[in-house]
Amino acid sequence: MAPKVYIAGRDEIPRKVSLGAGEELDILFVVFPGADCSIEVDVDLCGPGADAQIRGLYLATGNQKVDIALDVRHSAGGCHSRQLVKGIASGSARANFYGRIYVAQDAQKTKAYQENHNILASEKAKIGTKPQLEIYADDVECSHGATIGRLNEDEQFYMRSRGIPEAEARVLQMISFLAPVAGLLPEDLANQVYESLSQCQD
Amino acid sequence: MGKVLLKIENLHAGIAGKEILKGIDLTINEGEVHALMGPNGAGKSTLSAVLTGRPDFVVTEGSVTFRGKDLLAMAPEERAWAGLFLSFQYPIEIPGVSISNFMKSAINAKRKAQGLKDIAPGDYLRLLKEKMAMVKMKGEFAKREVNVGFSGGEKKRNEIFQMAMLEPVLSILDETDSGLDVDALKIVSDGVDALRTPQSGFIVITHYPSLLESMKPDAVHVLKNGRIACTGGMEVAQKVQTDGFESF
Numbered sequence: 001m002a003p004k005v006y007i008a009g010r011d012e013i014p015r016k017v018s019l020g021a022g023e024e025l026d027i028l029f030v031v032f033p034g035a036d037c038s039i040e041v042d043v044d045l046c047g048p049g050a051d052a053q054i055r056g057l058y059l060a061t062g063n064q065k066v067d068i069a070l071d072v073r074h075s076a077g078g079c080h081s082r083q084l085v086k087g088i089a090s091g092s093a094r095a096n097f098y099g100r101i102y103v104a105q106d107a108q109k110t111k112a113y114q115e116n117h118n119i120l121a122s123e124k125a126k127i128g129t130k131p132q133l134e135i136y137a138d139d140v141e142c143s144h145g146a147t148i149g150r151l152n153e154d155e156q157f158y159m160r161s162r163g164i165p166e167a168e169a170r171v172l173q174m175i176s177f178l179a180p181v182a183g184l185l186p187e188d189l190a191n192q193v194y195e196s197l198s199q200c201q202d
Numbered sequence: 203m204g205k206v207l208l209k210i211e212n213l214h215a216g217i218a219g220k221e222i223l224k225g226i227d228l229t230i231n232e233g234e235v236h237a238l239m240g241p242n243g244a245g246k247s248t249l250s251a252v253l254t255g256r257p258d259f260v261v262t263e264g265s266v267t268f269r270g271k272d273l274l275a276m277a278p279e280e281r282a283w284a285g286l287f288l289s290f291q292y293p294i295e296i297p298g299v300s301i302s303n304f305m306k307s308a309i310n311a312k313r314k315a316q317g318l319k320d321i322a323p324g325d326y327l328r329l330l331k332e333k334m335a336m337v338k339m340k341g342e343f344a345k346r347e348v349n350v351g352f353s354g355g356e357k358k359r360n361e362i363f364q365m366a367m368l369e370p371v372l373s374i375l376d377e378t379d380s381g382l383d384v385d386a387l388k389i390v391s392d393g394v395d396a397l398r399t400p401q402s403g404f405i406v407i408t409h410y411p412s413l414l415e416s417m418k419p420d421a422v423h424v425l426k427n428g429r430i431a432c433t434g435g436m437e438v439a440q441k442v443q444t445d446g447f448e449s450f
Binding site: 154157 | 277287305
Protein backbone atom coordinates (compact mmCIF):
# COMPACT_ATOMS: atom_id res chain seq x y z
CA MET A 1 0.00 0.00 0.00
CA ALA A 2 1.38 3.38 -0.97
CA PRO A 3 1.17 6.16 1.60
CA LYS A 4 -1.16 9.10 1.08
CA VAL A 5 0.97 11.97 -0.14
CA TYR A 6 0.60 15.60 0.92
CA ILE A 7 2.48 18.50 -0.60
CA ALA A 8 3.06 21.30 1.90
CA GLY A 9 1.42 24.54 0.77
CA ARG A 10 -0.86 22.70 -1.67
CA ASP A 11 -2.62 20.06 0.35
CA GLU A 12 -4.07 20.26 3.79
CA ILE A 13 -2.01 17.96 5.95
CA PRO A 14 -4.06 16.25 8.69
CA ARG A 15 -3.59 18.18 11.92
CA LYS A 16 -5.14 15.83 14.45
CA VAL A 17 -5.86 12.18 13.91
CA SER A 18 -7.22 9.62 16.33
CA LEU A 19 -7.03 6.01 15.40
CA GLY A 20 -9.45 3.50 16.86
CA ALA A 21 -8.93 -0.24 17.22
CA GLY A 22 -7.18 -1.67 14.17
CA GLU A 23 -7.26 1.61 12.22
CA GLU A 24 -4.34 2.70 10.09
CA LEU A 25 -2.74 5.95 9.06
CA ASP A 26 -0.06 6.07 6.40
CA ILE A 27 0.93 9.55 5.29
CA LEU A 28 3.92 11.11 3.60
CA PHE A 29 4.46 14.85 3.38
CA VAL A 30 6.78 16.68 1.02
CA VAL A 31 8.13 20.19 1.49
CA PHE A 32 9.52 21.63 -1.73
CA PRO A 33 11.88 24.61 -1.95
CA GLY A 34 9.91 27.85 -1.72
CA ALA A 35 7.54 29.13 0.90
CA ASP A 36 7.96 28.87 4.66
CA CYS A 37 5.88 26.18 6.20
CA SER A 38 4.90 24.73 9.48
CA ILE A 39 3.69 21.16 9.70
CA GLU A 40 2.06 19.85 12.83
CA VAL A 41 0.61 16.41 13.08
CA ASP A 42 -0.78 14.93 16.28
CA VAL A 43 -1.75 11.30 16.21
CA ASP A 44 -3.46 9.49 19.03
CA LEU A 45 -3.51 5.72 18.85
CA CYS A 46 -6.44 5.16 21.13
CA GLY A 47 -7.68 1.72 20.09
CA PRO A 48 -5.65 -1.47 20.35
CA GLY A 49 -3.84 -2.63 17.22
CA ALA A 50 -3.85 0.80 15.54
CA ASP A 51 -0.97 1.56 13.18
CA ALA A 52 0.49 4.95 12.24
CA GLN A 53 3.20 5.69 9.71
CA ILE A 54 4.25 9.28 9.22
CA ARG A 55 7.00 9.98 6.77
CA GLY A 56 8.21 13.20 5.32
CA LEU A 57 10.93 14.93 3.45
CA TYR A 58 11.83 18.56 3.15
CA LEU A 59 14.09 20.60 0.87
CA ALA A 60 14.68 24.02 2.34
CA THR A 61 16.50 26.63 0.26
CA GLY A 62 17.22 30.36 0.31
CA ASN A 63 15.74 31.96 3.40
CA GLN A 64 13.02 29.37 3.75
CA LYS A 65 11.95 28.29 7.19
CA VAL A 66 10.53 24.83 7.77
CA ASP A 67 9.05 23.68 11.08
CA ILE A 68 7.93 20.14 11.59
CA ALA A 69 6.31 18.90 14.78
CA LEU A 70 5.05 15.36 15.11
CA ASP A 71 3.36 14.12 18.24
CA VAL A 72 2.48 10.46 18.42
CA ARG A 73 0.57 9.35 21.48
CA HIS A 74 0.09 5.71 22.28
CA SER A 75 -2.98 5.69 24.53
CA ALA A 76 -3.90 2.07 23.87
CA GLY A 77 -1.71 -1.00 23.93
CA GLY A 78 -0.53 -3.17 21.05
CA CYS A 79 -0.20 -0.28 18.58
CA HIS A 80 2.63 0.45 16.16
CA SER A 81 3.97 3.79 15.03
CA ARG A 82 6.84 4.87 12.82
CA GLN A 83 8.07 8.36 12.08
CA LEU A 84 10.71 8.98 9.44
CA VAL A 85 11.61 12.49 8.36
CA LYS A 86 14.57 13.32 6.15
CA GLY A 87 15.53 16.73 4.92
CA ILE A 88 18.14 18.98 3.40
CA ALA A 89 18.71 22.62 4.29
CA SER A 90 20.78 24.79 1.98
CA GLY A 91 21.41 28.50 1.46
CA SER A 92 20.42 30.32 4.65
CA ALA A 93 17.43 28.08 5.25
CA ARG A 94 16.36 26.97 8.69
CA ALA A 95 14.69 23.71 9.54
CA ASN A 96 13.43 22.48 12.88
CA PHE A 97 12.16 19.07 13.74
CA TYR A 98 10.31 18.22 16.91
CA GLY A 99 9.06 14.72 17.37
CA ARG A 100 7.57 13.07 20.36
CA ILE A 101 6.57 9.55 21.18
CA TYR A 102 4.31 9.38 24.21
CA VAL A 103 3.42 5.98 25.61
CA ALA A 104 0.71 5.96 28.28
CA GLN A 105 0.99 3.74 31.32
CA ASP A 106 -1.57 1.24 30.02
CA ALA A 107 -0.23 1.10 26.48
CA GLN A 108 1.71 -2.13 26.88
CA LYS A 109 3.15 -3.97 23.86
CA THR A 110 3.67 -0.68 22.09
CA LYS A 111 6.13 -0.53 19.22
CA ALA A 112 7.15 3.00 18.36
CA TYR A 113 10.02 4.24 16.26
CA GLN A 114 11.18 7.67 15.26
CA GLU A 115 13.95 8.76 12.95
CA ASN A 116 14.96 12.20 11.81
CA HIS A 117 17.96 12.67 9.58
CA ASN A 118 19.13 15.97 8.18
CA ILE A 119 21.79 17.26 5.83
CA LEU A 120 23.32 20.70 6.04
CA ALA A 121 24.16 21.50 2.44
CA SER A 122 25.63 24.93 3.04
CA GLU A 123 27.63 26.85 5.62
CA LYS A 124 24.79 29.18 6.55
CA ALA A 125 21.88 26.76 6.81
CA LYS A 126 20.71 25.85 10.29
CA ILE A 127 18.95 22.71 11.44
CA GLY A 128 17.56 21.81 14.84
CA THR A 129 16.18 18.47 15.92
CA LYS A 130 14.46 17.63 19.15
CA PRO A 131 13.40 14.04 19.52
CA GLN A 132 11.51 13.13 22.68
CA LEU A 133 10.45 9.88 24.21
CA GLU A 134 8.01 9.84 27.09
CA ILE A 135 7.31 6.33 28.17
CA TYR A 136 5.17 5.35 31.13
CA ALA A 137 4.53 1.69 30.23
CA ASP A 138 7.18 -0.94 30.87
CA ASP A 139 6.60 -3.57 28.17
CA VAL A 140 7.37 -1.55 25.03
CA GLU A 141 9.77 -1.44 22.12
CA CYS A 142 10.72 2.12 21.30
CA SER A 143 13.66 3.73 19.55
CA HIS A 144 14.62 7.03 18.11
CA GLY A 145 17.51 8.37 16.11
CA ALA A 146 18.34 11.86 15.01
CA THR A 147 21.30 13.07 12.98
CA ILE A 148 22.45 16.30 11.42
CA GLY A 149 25.35 15.91 9.06
CA ARG A 150 27.04 17.03 5.92
CA LEU A 151 27.37 15.17 2.65
CA ASN A 152 29.85 12.34 3.08
CA GLU A 153 33.23 13.19 1.53
CA ASP A 154 34.29 9.62 0.84
CA GLU A 155 31.10 9.08 -1.12
CA GLN A 156 31.67 12.32 -2.98
CA PHE A 157 35.23 11.39 -3.90
CA TYR A 158 34.13 7.94 -5.08
CA MET A 159 31.67 9.54 -7.48
CA ARG A 160 34.10 12.20 -8.67
CA SER A 161 36.77 9.56 -9.28
CA ARG A 162 34.32 8.02 -11.75
CA GLY A 163 34.03 11.31 -13.59
CA ILE A 164 30.88 12.70 -12.03
CA PRO A 165 31.41 16.46 -11.46
CA GLU A 166 31.22 17.78 -7.91
CA ALA A 167 27.83 19.49 -8.23
CA GLU A 168 26.29 16.42 -9.83
CA ALA A 169 27.87 14.16 -7.23
CA ARG A 170 26.23 16.26 -4.52
CA VAL A 171 22.84 15.84 -6.17
CA LEU A 172 23.36 12.07 -6.44
CA GLN A 173 24.31 11.96 -2.77
CA MET A 174 21.13 13.83 -1.88
CA ILE A 175 19.08 11.40 -3.98
CA SER A 176 20.77 8.58 -2.12
CA PHE A 177 20.03 10.23 1.22
CA LEU A 178 16.36 10.87 0.45
CA ALA A 179 15.70 7.54 -1.26
CA PRO A 180 14.13 5.80 1.78
CA VAL A 181 11.35 8.41 1.71
CA ALA A 182 11.35 9.67 -1.88
CA GLY A 183 11.37 6.10 -3.15
CA LEU A 184 7.82 5.70 -1.81
CA LEU A 185 6.48 8.57 -3.91
CA PRO A 186 4.79 8.11 -7.27
CA GLU A 187 7.46 8.36 -9.96
CA ASP A 188 6.54 11.79 -11.29
CA LEU A 189 6.59 13.29 -7.83
CA ALA A 190 9.87 11.56 -6.94
CA ASN A 191 11.37 13.02 -10.12
CA GLN A 192 10.08 16.44 -9.13
CA VAL A 193 11.88 16.06 -5.80
CA TYR A 194 15.09 14.96 -7.51
CA GLU A 195 14.91 17.82 -9.98
CA SER A 196 14.56 20.31 -7.12
CA LEU A 197 17.84 19.12 -5.64
CA SER A 198 19.91 21.26 -7.97
CA GLN A 199 18.50 24.22 -5.99
CA CYS A 200 19.93 22.77 -2.78
CA GLN A 201 23.49 23.94 -3.35
CA ASP A 202 25.36 26.58 -1.35
CA MET B 203 58.38 1.05 -25.99
CA GLY B 204 55.16 3.04 -25.98
CA LYS B 205 54.76 6.71 -25.22
CA VAL B 206 54.98 7.92 -21.63
CA LEU B 207 51.60 7.67 -19.89
CA LEU B 208 52.47 8.70 -16.37
CA LYS B 209 55.57 10.38 -15.06
CA ILE B 210 56.00 10.84 -11.32
CA GLU B 211 59.01 12.88 -10.23
CA ASN B 212 60.23 13.36 -6.67
CA LEU B 213 56.73 13.14 -5.28
CA HIS B 214 56.33 14.10 -1.63
CA ALA B 215 52.85 13.98 -0.16
CA GLY B 216 50.99 13.38 3.05
CA ILE B 217 47.88 13.86 5.06
CA ALA B 218 47.15 16.00 8.12
CA GLY B 219 50.68 17.39 8.20
CA LYS B 220 52.33 13.94 8.14
CA GLU B 221 54.61 13.18 5.19
CA ILE B 222 53.98 9.68 3.84
CA LEU B 223 55.48 9.75 0.35
CA LYS B 224 59.10 10.86 0.57
CA GLY B 225 60.27 11.21 -3.00
CA ILE B 226 58.69 8.81 -5.49
CA ASP B 227 59.99 8.54 -9.04
CA LEU B 228 58.06 6.32 -11.41
CA THR B 229 57.45 6.30 -15.14
CA ILE B 230 54.80 4.19 -16.82
CA ASN B 231 54.68 3.81 -20.56
CA GLU B 232 51.75 2.82 -22.72
CA GLY B 233 51.11 -0.91 -22.66
CA GLU B 234 52.90 -1.48 -19.36
CA VAL B 235 51.76 -3.15 -16.16
CA HIS B 236 53.55 -2.10 -12.99
CA ALA B 237 53.15 -3.91 -9.71
CA LEU B 238 53.50 -2.07 -6.44
CA MET B 239 54.17 -4.10 -3.33
CA GLY B 240 55.09 -3.10 0.16
CA PRO B 241 54.29 -3.46 3.83
CA ASN B 242 51.28 -1.77 5.40
CA GLY B 243 51.90 1.94 5.88
CA ALA B 244 54.52 2.12 3.14
CA GLY B 245 52.46 4.63 1.17
CA LYS B 246 50.82 2.47 -1.50
CA SER B 247 47.29 3.70 -0.91
CA THR B 248 48.55 7.25 -0.37
CA LEU B 249 50.08 7.13 -3.83
CA SER B 250 46.79 6.02 -5.39
CA ALA B 251 44.93 8.69 -3.39
CA VAL B 252 47.30 11.42 -4.56
CA LEU B 253 47.17 10.27 -8.18
CA THR B 254 43.37 10.31 -8.21
CA GLY B 255 43.10 13.62 -6.34
CA ARG B 256 41.66 12.76 -2.95
CA PRO B 257 41.02 16.18 -1.40
CA ASP B 258 42.48 15.44 2.05
CA PHE B 259 45.93 14.53 0.72
CA VAL B 260 48.46 17.28 0.16
CA VAL B 261 51.36 17.24 -2.28
CA THR B 262 54.31 19.15 -0.85
CA GLU B 263 56.91 18.59 -3.54
CA GLY B 264 57.41 17.06 -6.96
CA SER B 265 55.30 16.65 -10.06
CA VAL B 266 53.06 14.20 -11.85
CA THR B 267 52.23 14.37 -15.53
CA PHE B 268 49.60 12.20 -17.17
CA ARG B 269 49.75 12.03 -20.97
CA GLY B 270 51.85 15.18 -20.85
CA LYS B 271 49.44 17.20 -18.68
CA ASP B 272 49.91 18.34 -15.09
CA LEU B 273 47.82 15.75 -13.27
CA LEU B 274 48.02 17.46 -9.90
CA ALA B 275 46.30 20.57 -11.27
CA MET B 276 43.24 18.58 -12.30
CA ALA B 277 40.06 17.93 -10.27
CA PRO B 278 39.29 14.25 -9.55
CA GLU B 279 36.56 14.20 -12.21
CA GLU B 280 38.90 15.77 -14.79
CA ARG B 281 41.43 13.02 -14.09
CA ALA B 282 38.70 10.44 -14.75
CA TRP B 283 37.79 12.16 -18.03
CA ALA B 284 41.46 12.10 -19.02
CA GLY B 285 41.40 8.31 -18.58
CA LEU B 286 42.52 7.61 -15.02
CA PHE B 287 40.71 5.00 -12.97
CA LEU B 288 41.09 3.74 -9.41
CA SER B 289 39.69 0.43 -8.27
CA PHE B 290 39.06 1.27 -4.61
CA GLN B 291 40.46 -0.88 -1.86
CA TYR B 292 37.26 -0.21 0.07
CA PRO B 293 34.48 0.58 -2.41
CA ILE B 294 31.85 2.99 -1.10
CA GLU B 295 28.17 2.13 -0.72
CA ILE B 296 25.67 4.49 -2.31
CA PRO B 297 22.16 3.55 -1.13
CA GLY B 298 19.32 4.57 -3.40
CA VAL B 299 21.48 4.90 -6.53
CA SER B 300 21.45 2.01 -8.97
CA ILE B 301 24.64 0.81 -10.64
CA SER B 302 23.03 1.49 -13.99
CA ASN B 303 22.22 5.12 -13.15
CA PHE B 304 25.59 5.64 -11.50
CA MET B 305 27.51 4.49 -14.56
CA LYS B 306 25.22 6.39 -16.92
CA SER B 307 25.94 9.59 -14.98
CA ALA B 308 29.66 8.88 -15.15
CA ILE B 309 29.69 8.10 -18.87
CA ASN B 310 27.53 11.07 -19.79
CA ALA B 311 29.61 13.44 -17.66
CA LYS B 312 32.70 12.41 -19.60
CA ARG B 313 30.86 12.71 -22.92
CA LYS B 314 29.67 16.18 -21.91
CA ALA B 315 33.24 17.19 -21.10
CA GLN B 316 34.23 15.99 -24.57
CA GLY B 317 31.42 17.98 -26.19
CA LEU B 318 29.39 14.87 -27.04
CA LYS B 319 25.68 14.23 -26.55
CA ASP B 320 24.38 11.76 -23.95
CA ILE B 321 24.83 8.12 -24.88
CA ALA B 322 21.77 6.69 -26.68
CA PRO B 323 19.70 4.44 -24.36
CA GLY B 324 20.06 1.44 -26.67
CA ASP B 325 23.84 1.85 -26.92
CA TYR B 326 24.07 2.17 -23.16
CA LEU B 327 22.07 -0.99 -22.59
CA ARG B 328 24.30 -2.92 -24.98
CA LEU B 329 27.44 -1.64 -23.26
CA LEU B 330 26.00 -2.51 -19.86
CA LYS B 331 25.17 -6.08 -20.92
CA GLU B 332 28.53 -6.63 -22.57
CA LYS B 333 30.54 -5.47 -19.54
CA MET B 334 28.31 -7.28 -17.07
CA ALA B 335 28.94 -10.51 -18.96
CA MET B 336 32.65 -9.79 -18.73
CA VAL B 337 32.59 -9.79 -14.92
CA LYS B 338 29.99 -12.59 -14.87
CA MET B 339 27.26 -10.47 -13.28
CA LYS B 340 23.62 -11.35 -13.90
CA GLY B 341 20.91 -9.11 -15.31
CA GLU B 342 19.56 -7.76 -12.02
CA PHE B 343 23.04 -6.55 -11.04
CA ALA B 344 22.63 -3.23 -12.85
CA LYS B 345 19.49 -2.47 -10.85
CA ARG B 346 21.14 -3.02 -7.49
CA GLU B 347 22.14 -0.07 -5.35
CA VAL B 348 25.86 0.67 -5.67
CA ASN B 349 27.73 -1.75 -3.37
CA VAL B 350 24.82 -1.96 -0.90
CA GLY B 351 24.68 -5.43 0.64
CA PHE B 352 27.48 -6.64 -1.64
CA SER B 353 29.90 -9.29 -0.46
CA GLY B 354 33.60 -8.40 -0.52
CA GLY B 355 34.05 -10.27 -3.79
CA GLU B 356 31.02 -8.61 -5.39
CA LYS B 357 32.36 -5.16 -4.47
CA LYS B 358 35.66 -5.90 -6.18
CA ARG B 359 33.90 -7.28 -9.23
CA ASN B 360 31.83 -4.13 -9.32
CA GLU B 361 35.04 -2.10 -9.39
CA ILE B 362 36.30 -4.13 -12.36
CA PHE B 363 32.90 -3.73 -14.00
CA GLN B 364 33.13 0.05 -13.62
CA MET B 365 36.66 -0.02 -15.00
CA ALA B 366 35.40 -1.93 -18.03
CA MET B 367 32.52 0.52 -18.51
CA LEU B 368 34.74 3.59 -18.37
CA GLU B 369 37.57 2.15 -20.51
CA PRO B 370 40.38 4.02 -18.78
CA VAL B 371 43.86 4.57 -20.16
CA LEU B 372 45.58 4.07 -16.81
CA SER B 373 44.01 1.90 -14.13
CA ILE B 374 45.18 1.63 -10.56
CA LEU B 375 44.04 -1.53 -8.80
CA ASP B 376 44.41 -0.92 -5.08
CA GLU B 377 44.49 -4.37 -3.51
CA THR B 378 41.65 -5.47 -5.75
CA ASP B 379 42.79 -9.06 -5.20
CA SER B 380 42.70 -8.94 -1.39
CA GLY B 381 40.16 -11.28 0.14
CA LEU B 382 39.12 -12.80 -3.19
CA ASP B 383 38.64 -16.50 -3.77
CA VAL B 384 40.17 -18.22 -6.81
CA ASP B 385 37.11 -17.72 -9.01
CA ALA B 386 36.76 -14.02 -8.21
CA LEU B 387 40.48 -13.57 -8.75
CA LYS B 388 40.13 -15.08 -12.20
CA ILE B 389 37.33 -12.66 -13.03
CA VAL B 390 39.58 -9.77 -12.02
CA SER B 391 42.57 -10.98 -14.01
CA ASP B 392 40.40 -11.81 -17.04
CA GLY B 393 38.90 -8.32 -16.80
CA VAL B 394 42.31 -6.75 -16.76
CA ASP B 395 43.42 -8.91 -19.69
CA ALA B 396 40.41 -7.84 -21.70
CA LEU B 397 41.24 -4.18 -21.10
CA ARG B 398 44.93 -4.46 -21.85
CA THR B 399 45.77 -2.68 -25.05
CA PRO B 400 49.04 -1.37 -26.44
CA GLN B 401 47.87 2.09 -25.28
CA SER B 402 46.73 1.31 -21.75
CA GLY B 403 48.66 1.00 -18.50
CA PHE B 404 48.09 -0.55 -15.10
CA ILE B 405 49.40 -0.02 -11.60
CA VAL B 406 48.61 -3.08 -9.53
CA ILE B 407 48.95 -2.67 -5.78
CA THR B 408 49.03 -6.06 -4.14
CA HIS B 409 50.36 -8.15 -1.27
CA TYR B 410 50.32 -11.38 -3.23
CA PRO B 411 52.23 -12.59 -6.28
CA SER B 412 49.33 -14.74 -7.54
CA LEU B 413 47.54 -11.96 -9.46
CA LEU B 414 50.90 -10.87 -10.87
CA GLU B 415 51.69 -14.33 -12.22
CA SER B 416 48.72 -14.10 -14.56
CA MET B 417 49.26 -10.41 -15.35
CA LYS B 418 52.97 -10.65 -16.12
CA PRO B 419 54.00 -7.17 -15.00
CA ASP B 420 56.70 -5.25 -16.84
CA ALA B 421 58.09 -4.08 -13.50
CA VAL B 422 57.65 -4.89 -9.85
CA HIS B 423 58.38 -2.14 -7.32
CA VAL B 424 58.70 -2.45 -3.59
CA LEU B 425 57.55 0.61 -1.72
CA LYS B 426 58.95 1.10 1.75
CA ASN B 427 58.87 4.12 4.05
CA GLY B 428 57.49 6.34 1.31
CA ARG B 429 60.18 5.51 -1.23
CA ILE B 430 60.67 2.89 -3.92
CA ALA B 431 63.20 0.58 -2.30
CA CYS B 432 63.59 -1.87 -5.15
CA THR B 433 62.55 -2.29 -8.78
CA GLY B 434 62.82 -5.45 -10.86
CA GLY B 435 60.82 -8.19 -12.52
CA MET B 436 58.79 -11.10 -11.17
CA GLU B 437 61.83 -12.23 -9.18
CA VAL B 438 61.18 -9.27 -6.84
CA ALA B 439 57.64 -10.53 -6.20
CA GLN B 440 59.03 -14.00 -5.51
CA LYS B 441 61.57 -12.56 -3.09
CA VAL B 442 58.73 -10.76 -1.25
CA GLN B 443 56.89 -14.06 -1.04
CA THR B 444 59.83 -16.00 0.39
CA ASP B 445 61.69 -13.40 2.44
CA GLY B 446 59.07 -10.76 3.29
CA PHE B 447 59.63 -7.01 3.12
CA GLU B 448 62.32 -6.99 5.81
CA SER B 449 64.96 -7.90 3.25
CA PHE B 450 64.44 -4.75 1.18
